[in-house]
Amino acid sequence: MSRQAQGAILLTLGATLLSISAFSTTYVNYVKPGFRPLLMGAGAVLTVLGLLSVVADLLNRPSTHDHGPRVAWLLTAPVFALVLIAPPALGAFAARRTDGPPAPSRTATYSALAQSEVTELTLGEFIGRAYAPSDPSLAGRKVRLIGFAVPGEGGRGWYLTRMHIRCCAADAFALEVAVHGAPAPAEDSWVAVTGTWMPWRDGVPDGYGAPDFTATDVTGIEQPAEPYE
Structure with missing residues (x-):
C-alpha cells in the first residue's frame, strides 16, 4: 500500500x-x-x-x-x-441478551428524597433504593422513571429498561423495572412512567430481580440525548 x-x-x-x-x-x-x-x-x-x-x-x-x-x-x-x-444506541434486543446487573448493594445510603408531588429518579437509583433494607424512602412515594419498553417473555407484562455502561456499549447491561397497571408500549419506544414502587412480598431478594412498579401514567418521549445510565 x-x-x-x-x-x-x-x-x-x-x-x-x-x-x-x-x-x-x-x-x-x-x-x-x-x-x-x-x-x-x-x-x-x-x-x-x-x-x-x-x-x-x-x-x-x-x-x-x-x-x-x-x-x-x-x-x-x-x-x-x-x-x-x-x-443506534442499544435497545430491547441487547437487553434480552444481557445477564442482568449484579445484585445492588444493600449497604448503600441515599439522601432524603425531595418533598415534591412527583420525584424523578434514574432507574439505577430507583433499583438501589428498592434494595436497601433500611431505606423506606420509596414507600408510598410517587416517582417518575424514564426508559424504553421491553415486552416480557411470552407477551406477559413489560419492563421499563435502561442500559448501563461503565465504559462503552461493549460492557452494557440492562437495568429493568417490571411495570404493572398499564398496557405495554411499542417495543423500544421511550417513555416516562409515573407511579409507585411495589414493596417486595417476601423481603429483599438475595439475587437480582426487577423491582415491581405500579404505573399511573405512561407518556411517550423522545430518546434522551444520553441514552445510557
Whole structure:
C-alpha cells in the first residue's frame, strides 16, 4: 500500500471520529459522554497524520511504489459502516441478551428524597433504593422513571429498561423495572412512567430481580440525548 493510500485511510478514520464526536453527539450511542475529548483528540491526530502522509507522498514520490496487500483497505470497512448505517444506541434486543446487573448493594445510603408531588429518579437509583433494607424512602412515594419498553417473555407484562455502561456499549447491561397497571408500549419506544414502587412480598431478594412498579401514567418521549445510565 502506498504512503498516499495509507494517508487516505488515516484521513478517513480521523474525519469519522471528528464527525461523530466534535460535530454531533452520535458518539454517546457507543461510549460514555466523558470520552468525547479523547475521541476528538484521536480524530485530530489521525487527521493530521493522514494529511502529512499524503503531502509527503506528493512532494517526494518514489520511483517505485510498494502497493502492499489490498486487504489493508478492509480497515475502512467499519468506518463506512458507521457513517452509512449509524447503529443506534442499544435497545430491547441487547437487553434480552444481557445477564442482568449484579445484585445492588444493600449497604448503600441515599439522601432524603425531595418533598415534591412527583420525584424523578434514574432507574439505577430507583433499583438501589428498592434494595436497601433500611431505606423506606420509596414507600408510598410517587416517582417518575424514564426508559424504553421491553415486552416480557411470552407477551406477559413489560419492563421499563435502561442500559448501563461503565465504559462503552461493549460492557452494557440492562437495568429493568417490571411495570404493572398499564398496557405495554411499542417495543423500544421511550417513555416516562409515573407511579409507585411495589414493596417486595417476601423481603429483599438475595439475587437480582426487577423491582415491581405500579404505573399511573405512561407518556411517550423522545430518546434522551444520553441514552445510557
